[in-house]
Amino acid sequence: MSLVSARNISKNYGQFSALSDVSFDIEPGVTGLLGANGAGKTTMLGMIIGLHAPTSGSLQVLGQNPWTAGASVRERLGYAPEHHTLPPDMPAVDFVRHVAELHGLPRDEAAARSSDALWLVDLGEERFRPMGTMSTGQRQRVKLAQAIAHDPNLILLDEPTDGLDPVQRDLMLDLIKHVSTGIGINVILSSHLLDEVEKICDSVVIVGNGVTLATGKLDDLRDTGTTGVVMELEANQDQIDWVLNYFRHHGLTASAIARRITVEGADESVFDLARDACVAADIGIIRLGPRSLTLEDVFLEQLG
Amino acid sequence: MSDAQIFDQGYRTYSGERTGLKGALRSLIVHSLRASLGLGRKARHKIVPVLTVAISYLPAIIILGIAVLFGGGAADDANYYSYYDNSISIAVILMVAFIVPQLLCTDRRTGLLGVYLASPLNRPTYLLGKAITSIILLLLVTLGPPLLILLGYSLQGVGPHGFGQWIETFIKIVASSLVLGLFLTAVGLAISATTDRWATATATIIGALIASTIVTEVLVTEAKLPPAIRLANLIGLPITLIHRIHNDVGEWSYTDNPTWSLWLGVVGWLCLTLGFVWARYRTLLVRR
Structure with a gap:
């Protein structure tokens, strides 16, 4: 009850x-x-x-x-x-x-x-x-x-x-x-x-x-909505821009804050694309993981 | 293997009976009484209560002392009701002005009202508890001294003649004290409901009691307005009614005011002031 x-x-x-x-x-x-x-x-x-x-x-x-x-x-x-x-x-x-x-x-x-x-x-x-x-x-x-x-x-x-x-x-x-x-x-x-x-x-x-x-x-609220990948790269700004364009070229939404790139996508293929992008650009990956929403993300999303 | 056992695990669940609204009301009244009388508080909080009680009881003790030491004393009813004209009036004004505001103002100012209203109490029961506390405090100074005199005189053998007269006097004393306590509780609570600052409420109560006495007498005696104006005298009205309860016309120049009009005046004031308190608290935004 x-x-x-x-x-x-x-x-x-x-x-x-x-x-x-x-x-x-x-x-x-x-x-x-x-x-x-x-x-x-x-x-x-x-x-x-x-x-x-x-x-x-x-x-x-x-x-x-x-x-x-x-x-x-x-x-x-x-x-x-x-x-x-x-x-x-x-x-x-x-x-x-x-x-x-x-x-x-x-x-x-x-x-x-x-x-x-x-x-x-x-x-x-x-x-x-x-x-x-x-x-x-x-x-x-x-x-x-x-x-x-x-x-x-x-x-x-x-x-x-x-x-x-x-x-x-x-x-x-x-x-x-x-x-x-x-x-x-x-x-x-x-x-x-x-x-x-x-x-x-x-x-x-x-x-x-x-x-x-x-x-x-x-946990349910944070799991709802957009999923995707968060990656932190060992790269300069040109390389970051290149990677962002790579994702956009494949029809995905990507954004970067400093060396942290967030890619929105609903399936596992996003991880493969992230790996391929880094190999193609010859840059190191510091961290690669699934994107989880913070409460702030949920709150701001609900506020529109 | 050790035989040691843990008996006290600190915080435990409580599965016993709860006392409900009645217990909450009792706790509110006891706590308010203790706070008003300065019990469990620093010495400075006890000054006004002690002074008030002393003012009301000391003359009674002296009167009884004289009766015991030198004999005499009168079985006259005036020994009881006339007591309200002087020392009890002063004690009651002190009590109403300095202690009743603390009952309401402090809770609003400290935010304790929100805690009370999150307990089984609600606004009407909270106000009822505060009113009962105020009446108990006022009865301490209005009922105690005349009862003391009655008992003292009775023990000295100069009290009312016979059991019937004794009971009649007793009832008159209780009724007088209740009238005064209820009336001034209502006035005190109404003024206290207007401000969060008890010092402001105290000043306003003293001002209202004194001003009502002066203004009404000037209007009736100098401006020749009808005697009914005296029903706005916040001290004279209940004191004169007490005299009437004891079958005395009274010394407050109220000879033109019939007793029924005094009762009407008291009831009118009670409705007005208590209605105001309720209206104020019904819409009061409780501070969180």
């Missing part, structure tokens, strides 16, 4: 259409919710949490309608907001315990689990510190801890690496991946950073201008 199932969802605010006829399924694992600012991510997250109802269409979260069964759905959801301004004078452990209690855990259980969650995000020693004295990276980890402390089925993380340096960012992404694979909590990661989504997500929902641009397993 899908964790989230949206069918033909539209959301209008007066004359403004925030989402239009959106359909997607979110399966277990880590799912990236990708889109530029104003693409409709916030609206979608809000509807998954049950903050507002869709104007039309149907939405099921954990098998229930989040608008009509909001309390029981949200009890099993975790949410880490984007902003960093958590109550500054509150110790992290009190905050995490309070959120765990809000999600239905008895006080003793919430107290124990809040410490466990903070240890998990490597803040065990810092758990009694007021959040106002913590760094951005530590506050981001507190937000992750409060989202998982009550053992939800699904957590929604809104830009969880915002404001982090590269080292902390990688640590946070590793933590999120661990939460999914090690603990078994499913994750929806809202982000506009393609590389981090590509790094840890199993699936992706790409939204833009209020519509779903693409949705599915990341």
Whole structure:
């Protein structure tokens, strides 16, 4: 069963259409919710949490309608907001315990689990510190801890690496991946950073201008569309131009960035042509392999 | 082979009962009460709550002390309701102005509102929790002192005569406290709903309470406008109604205002202010 199932969802605010006829399924694992600012991510997250109802269409979260069964759905959801301004004078452990209690855990259980969650995000020693004295990276980890402390089925993380340096960012992404694979909590990661989504997500929902641009397993999305060959050559510019013309002469689309040539083509014969071109031009091959789309390729392709 | 066993694996799944909306509401109220009273926070957060409680309870303790040491004290009903005219009024204004804004403004300013609304709470239940918290805080200063006096006088043998009168006095005290608590909670929450800055809300509440008293009296006494204008007095209205609950006409120059009009005024204010709070939160864009 899908964790989230949206069918033909539209959301209008007066004359403004925030989402239009959106359909997607979110399966277990880590799912990236990708889109530029104003693409409709916030609206979608809000509807998954049950903050507002869709104007039309149907939405099921954990098998229930989040608008009509909001309390029981949200009890099993975790949410880490984007902003960093958590109550500054509150110790992290009190905050995490309070959120765990809000999600239905008895006080003793919430107290124990809040410490466990903070240890998990490597803040065990810092758990009694007021959040106002913590760094951005530590506050981001507190937000992750409060989202998982009550053992939800699904957590929604809104830009969880915002404001982090590269080292902390990688640590946070590793933590999120661990939460999914090690603990078994499913994750929806809202982000506009393609590389981090590509790094840890199993699936992706790409939204833009209020519509779903693409949705599915990341590997499937990268395999769809154009295939071909990527080759990196030991050649000068004249030789690169010669090779490009060779491919074009055989009716293929080829392009080059520095000494890296990308040839589009759907069958194995492209590899043979690439080999023949290099032999004919008497140039060395540094790398020759199948072309795989990056998430950025998919994203840009879907945006048109 | 070692007999060692791992008992604590850190993070574990939770399969026990969940307390649902009721538990979330209880947690919200307890947390808000603790935060408002400065419990578990630095000493500076405790100054206003301690001062407020001291202002409201100290006169009651002194009155009872005098009664115990020197005897006497009156069984007059005025001993209970007149208490609302002075020290409780000041304590209530302090409580409404300095503590109620923190209940709403801080959550919006720190983004905690978004976390609350991602829990089993929704906007109405969140507001209900905050209103209950505010009423509990106000009852601390409106209900506690007169009850203390009632109990003290009763123990001294100078309280109400007979069980029936005692119960009647008790009910009047509870009703008076609830009227004042509910009324000022609604006013405090309404003003707090207009801004994310609690200092602004505090200043506005103090200004509204004082200005409403001055302006309405000037309009009625100097401009000779109808006495119904006094229903806009945010302090005089509930305090006078408390006097009426205790069968006293009141000293607030409200002799031209019948009791039913005071009830109507209080209910009208409750509808207006609570309606405003709901309208504000219904459309409030929750910060992520």
